[in-house]
Amino acid sequence: MLQSFKLFNNCNLVFSRSCSGYVSRTRYLMRLKEDDEACREALKFANVLLYHKLAPLLQKTRSGVCKVASFKTADLKQILEKVGKDKHFINESFLLGCTDKSEPQFSLEVGEVERSALEQECRGTFVDLRKAFFMITPSESALAAKGQALLRWHQTNGFCSATGQPTTRNQSGSFRVCQSSGITYYPKMSPVVIVLVSDGSRCLLARQAMFPPGMYSALSGFCDMGESVEEALHREVAEEVGLEVENLQYSGSQHWPFPQSSFMLACHATVNPNKTQVNIDKAELEDARWFTLEEITTALQNPPRNPREQPPVFWVPPSYAIANQLIREWANQQQLLRSTHRLK
Numbered sequence: 001m002l003q004s005f006k007l008f009n010n011c012n013l014v015f016s017r018s019c020s021g022y023v024s025r026t027r028y029l030m031r032l033k034e035d036d037e038a039c040r041e042a043l044k045f046a047n048v049l050l051y052h053k054l055a056p057l058l059q060k061t062r063s064g065v066c067k068v069a070s071f072k073t074a075d076l077k078q079i080l081e082k083v084g085k086d087k088h089f090i091n092e093s094f095l096l097g098c099t100d101k102s103e104p105q106f107s108l109e110v111g112e113v114e115r116s117a118l119e120q121e122c123r124g125t126f127v128d129l130r131k132a133f134f135m136i137t138p139s140e141s142a143l144a145a146k147g148q149a150l151l152r153w154h155q156t157n158g159f160c161s162a163t164g165q166p167t168t169r170n171q172s173g174s175f176r177v178c179q180s181s182g183i184t185y186y187p188k189m190s191p192v193v194i195v196l197v198s199d200g201s202r203c204l205l206a207r208q209a210m211f212p213p214g215m216y217s218a219l220s221g222f223c224d225m226g227e228s229v230e231e232a233l234h235r236e237v238a239e240e241v242g243l244e245v246e247n248l249q250y251s252g253s254q255h256w257p258f259p260q261s262s263f264m265l266a267c268h269a270t271v272n273p274n275k276t277q278v279n280i281d282k283a284e285l286e287d288a289r290w291f292t293l294e295e296i297t298t299a300l301q302n303p304p305r306n307p308r309e310q311p312p313v314f315w316v317p318p319s320y321a322i323a324n325q326l327i328r329e330w331a332n333q334q335q336l337l338r339s340t341h342r343l344k
């Protein structure tokens, strides 16, 4: 089981502790990644997540809760044959991980099929991943995101960038090789810094023009080649809002599947309360402003159900996004500061 410890307020930095089953599951997965034969065997008795044009299949439980659909290999083979897929098509799956019960999990892109017929057979619906984040739990979101990211990486890395020749995958999908140059390509993530800037009583959030209406998030940006996290954070804040930050505190990290798999490194930072005037880079941001604890608390308590349909005036990213974690941590710390102040 994964354990967590606290760094900044309630932040969860996940680390592995060798408690019951975890080490053996990890070793098992390691073997599946590297051993094609073992991986093919595992796929025969696996749980497979389905995607259509990278949208994961969701199902509603009897109690009306949405979950990521997962099928036993044998059942899925029958379903796929009914919609015209070859019985070997299942071998196109990629290894995702394994459940707490050591059942291997794979993801599979169904490609060209009649979507509605497949949805009917599966009793589910393919849902855009961004929308799915509002419908499923954070741990299911992480799984669905990983599945999508792996599928996308394989779709876009079919050719060697040195020779232009096709690359071939290993069975698990943990790498691709160019037979001509011998170059091995591994799935990659781009490091991105994300920072919640505070002036001591307010926090700074921004929005890009492409965000859904009303949504504000923490400042973020891709790391440049050769940069440290600290350098990237200072640069991004200076570039985007013209402020100089100090007191960086690491909060946590997250894989984010958009646009091509980002590795989010999240921190808190402060600015001098006398130097809070923002100077927005309009090429990057549509708006950036300081929010009070009251505004943040209201936004956290009223997450939109479907932001594209009827968005609240101001809202923050869904609970799965690490921006949400930063905002929650800041709000908790502010509450604590206020209650300590009242006691004095």
Ligand SMILES: NC(=O)c1ccc[n+]([C@@H]2O[C@H](COP(=O)([O-])OP(=O)(O)OC[C@H]3O[C@@H](n4cnc5c(N)ncnc54)[C@H](O)[C@@H]3O)[C@@H](O)[C@H]2O)c1
Binding pocket: 190, 192, 194, 217, 218, 219, 220, 221, 222, 223, 254, 256, 258, 259, 262, 264, 284, 317, 321, 322, 323, 324
């Ligand atoms: N999970 C979260 O809570 C959360 C919150 C905010 C942002 N994000 C993600 O962080 C990522 C980066 O944020 P941003 O848009 O503020 O970055 P940014 O401020 O660096 O601006 C994006 C621009 O940077 C350039 N760029 C430089 N390196 C790039 C690379 N490796 N890949 C793509 N573009 C690159 C491109 O011109 C791009 O338009 C986005 O993918 C966004 O989805 C996640």
Ligand SMILES: [Mg+2]
Binding pocket: 219, 220, 221, 240, 284
């Ligand atoms: Mg940015």
